[in-house]
Amino acid sequence: MTSQPLDLLPDSSTSFLSPYLPPSRPSDRVFVTLTYAASLDSRIALGHGQRTQLSGSESKCMTHYLRAHHDGILVGVNTFLADNPGLNCRYSIAGKSPVEASPRPIIIDPTFRCKIESRSKSMMAAACMEGKEPWILVSAEWRNSVSPSDLVHIQSTERMGARVIPVVGLQSDNRNESWAAILKSLKELGIRSLMVEGGARVINDLLCTAVDDINGTKVSPIDVVIITIAPVYLGKNGVEVSPATALDNLYDITWDQFGRDCVMASFNKKLRATF
Numbered sequence: 001m002t003s004q005p006l007d008l009l010p011d012s013s014t015s016f017l018s019p020y021l022p023p024s025r026p027s028d029r030v031f032v033t034l035t036y037a038a039s040l041d042s043r044i045a046l047g048h049g050q051r052t053q054l055s056g057s058e059s060k061c062m063t064h065y066l067r068a069h070h071d072g073i074l075v076g077v078n079t080f081l082a083d084n085p086g087l088n089c090r091y092s093i094a095g096k097s098p099v100e101a102s103p104r105p106i107i108i109d110p111t112f113r114c115k116i117e118s119r120s121k122s123m124m125a126a127a128c129m130e131g132k133e134p135w136i137l138v139s140a141e142w143r144n145s146v147s148p149s150d151l152v153h154i155q156s157t158e159r160m161g162a163r164v165i166p167v168v169g170l171q172s173d174n175r176n177e178s179w180a181a182i183l184k185s186l187k188e189l190g191i192r193s194l195m196v197e198g199g200a201r202v203i204n205d206l207l208c209t210a211v212d213d214i215n216g217t218k219v220s221p222i223d224v225v226i227i228t229i230a231p232v233y234l235g236k237n238g239v240e241v242s243p244a245t246a247l248d249n250l251y252d253i254t255w256d257q258f259g260r261d262c263v264m265a266s267f268n269k270k271l272r273a274t275f
């Protein structure tokens with residue numbers, strides 16, 4: 001399973017993206033970029049479990065360029081099961097192999113639903129060739145009382161190079177607590193920049209999440225938001241991105257056209273404003 005490298009972006013597109021890329025200087029927290037592709041009616045898939053191609057070839061290139069600039073790429077387990085994604089980088093970066101350029105795939109999967117099965121096998125096979133092996137974040141509570149059969153699944157998954165990582169607090173009903181736990185674990189594991197791609201549960205939650213900054217003030221964990229808008233409607237059965245509260249947090253917003261898609265890039269205010 002090999003895939004062709006994508007075309008290179010024109011200089012105008014890399015200049016457009018450059019202010020929004022994660023900084024190279026060290027930081028005490030994970031730099032978070034939220035990025036996804038949506039239809040004109042804010043849907044990211046035709047229906048639950050349906051992989052839906054929204055980005056055209058130009059904006060897809062843009063996504064892979066962003067992947068090359070992040071340490072990790074995170075999706076929820078429903079996306080992993082629905083899309084069977086590669087989560088690798090097919091944008092050629094001078095001096096780097098595809099594996100080196102690829103971010104670490106990270107799957108939030110509290111109860112390890114992505115057991116070793118045909119889908120995850122093919123992803124891992126692809127990862128071995130074209131990207132990095134995934135890390136699967138499971139709840140520490142679940143891991144502590146794992147059944148013998150799930151233990152076998154964990155062991156066979158790890159034999160393929162993936163890691164199954166217990167996270168204390170992941171199964172909390174409180175999104176602030178679970179995201180604080182996710183980001184703390186990833187920081188400890190050496191992830192300095194994280195690209196969050198979806199799906200809808202992850203995006204809607206993250207947009208309304210507040211975590212403690214170093215002064216103990218509650219702030220959004222998102223630094224940058226980059227959204228591809230594809231000129232189609234997916235209709236009312238589509239998987240909707242629409243956070244629980246109204247938000248007006250974005251600033252330094254710029255738009256650029258990639259093929260027939262429009263891409264918005266912006267910073268997210270650290271303080272959460274709702275109206």
Ligand SMILES: NC(=O)C1=CN([C@@H]2O[C@H](COP(=O)(O)OP(=O)(O)OC[C@H]3O[C@@H](n4cnc5c(N)ncnc54)[C@H](O)[C@@H]3O)[C@@H](O)[C@H]2O)C=CC1
Nearest residue numbers: 036037044045049050076077078079178198199200201202
């Ligand atoms: N157009 C686009 O850019 C993208 C589209 N998608 C689409 O999104 C759809 C999947 O979205 P959803 O069904 O909403 O699922 P999802 O991919 O957001 O996964 C949700 C699951 O992840 C786990 N999870 C997520 N956040 C968690 C948290 N804070 N704590 C604990 N567990 C957590 C839970 O098990 C939850 O059921 C798919 O159809 C996929 O194709 C996904 C990514 C990008």
Ligand SMILES: Nc1nc(O)c(N)c(N[C@@H]2O[C@H](COP(=O)(O)O)[C@@H](O)[C@H]2O)n1
Nearest residue numbers: 037052053054055063083085086087197
């Ligand atoms: N940027 C973007 N545009 C779309 O149209 C999409 N459907 C997605 N989905 C995300 O990309 C993953 C699949 O890509 P690869 O197989 O890794 O190339 C998918 O799982 C979503 O996270 N993104």
